[in-house]
Amino acid sequence: MTNLAIYTSLAGGALIGISAALLLWATGRIAGISNIAGNLFAASSGERWWRALFLLGLIGGAGIYYVVAGHAPAAREHFPPWLLAVAGLLVGFGTSLANGCTSGHGVCGIGRLSTRSFVATLLFLSTGIVTALVVRHLFKVF
Known part of the structure; x- marks a missing residue:
């Protein structure tokens, strides 16, 4: 960096x-x-x-x-548009399921010491890490 x-x-x-x-x-x-x-x-x-x-x-x-x-x-080169579309839909589904997104839970919720937001942010981050590993190593998209 x-x-x-x-x-x-x-x-x-x-x-x-x-x-x-x-x-x-x-x-x-x-x-x-x-x-x-x-x-x-x-x-x-x-x-x-x-x-x-x-x-x-x-x-x-x-x-x-x-x-x-x-x-x-x-921009992400060599990243298939269909995968971006699927990712966007999954993010929308996850946001609805978690009653908020990373900005709501991760920035504002943790700042207010919300237990629910700590758990949601932990799940967001761990899911993101697993997804990145799968996309990079299973789909070979870099």
């Missing part, structure tokens, strides 16, 4: 923590992306504005990175 990657990772983590804390402080809501995105259109008009702004901030942050860095983050 290069020094630049370390600094950008630290900056990204700090920005995620700050945005989660600001959202909790300003609205009393947890920054769980799956819940924010999943309820964007089902929410009342009073709830819809902050959800839309938060999601636009995620997209805008990627745009700012692109402008500052001069390039988009590297």
